[in-house]
Amino acid sequence: MYTPNQLQEVIENAVRNINYPAHPERLYEPIRYIMSLGGKRIRPVLTLMAADLFNGDIQTAMPAALAIETFHNFTLIHDDIMDNAPLRRGKQTVHEKWGVNNAILSGDVMMVEANKQLSMLNSTVLKDALNTFNTTAQGVCEGQQLDMEFEEQQVVSITDYINMIRLKTAVLLGGAMKLGAQVAGASVTDAEQMYEFGENLGIAFQLQDDILDVYGDPEKFGKQVGGDIIANKKTLLLLKLKELANESDLMELEQQSINKDHTDKIRNTTALYDDYNIRELANVEMRNYSDNAFSALTSLKVDEERKTELFKLAALLMNREY
Secondary structure, eight states, rough: OHHHOHHHHHHHHHTTTOOOOOOSSSHHHHHHHHHTTTHHHHHHHHHHHHHTTTOOOOOHHHHHHHHHHHHHHHHHHHHHHHHHEEETTTOOOHHHHOOHHHHHHHHHHHHHHHHHHHHTOOOOHHHHHHHHHHHHHHHHHHHHHHHHHHHHHHHHHHHHHHHIIIIIIHHHHHHHHHHHHHHHOOOHHHHHHHHHHHHHHHHHHHHHHHHHHHHOOHHHSOTTTTTHHTOOOOOOHHHHHHHHOOOOHHHHHHHHHOOOOOOHHHHHHHHHHHHHTTHHHHHHHHHHHHHHHHHHHHTTTTTGGGGGHHHHHHHHTTTOOO
């Protein structure tokens, strides 16, 4: 069994060895740039871990892993345009560096490149792999659309929010794992179980992100704490508060939404969360999805020893420090 660190290294080498055309330079240079920014490569790592779990050869599964990573980075280019984000992983975003039109076009070509990677898979698994990849990619786009629509909506239910993060974030983890299983020749049932594991883990991870945004240690979390509060982002915590708060506190929350003093806004909103025990309620919701993920992996009929690295990685992802 490979460790995530070993697979991360293998993926980094594979990414460096992708040969994009030299011309037109302004079309392909942004792709080389975004792909070289690194990150944890968690999605392609999960693809290779799933393949390895079913005794698949990781080099045979590599085109699937690279397709997942290329697609993920394509979504980052377009997300950054939609969010008007100046930085990605501490570096200039593609649209800031090359302009919006260039960034859109380079992103489009990345989707083509992802499909080219997939086409290198063995023909016996190609049809199933394409179906999984395309269903996953479509789901991610649906999730992004819902996220944008939620910004305009006054009322968003917790059920709708969970579905949005499932699509926007979690289906890509589920799809990455299912793809790896399929390439390794796993049964339909086992591949679906890998999907269940990845999707539930993805939802739990995003809910944990919501909690850490308010209660995390900024040194350990790696982001500005309270960013979601400043942006009035509809997270699980905010939606749960709106569900439980009395009329007076809802009015206070409304006042805080237009508070220009960010430090004061974070402090007052967090105090409302504390009054209604929102942190613990969100933790319960997060743990439900985390438990579902571990349950899917536990019941998978594969030698227990082969699951060890996946269990360790999942535990690591779900135990980030507050």
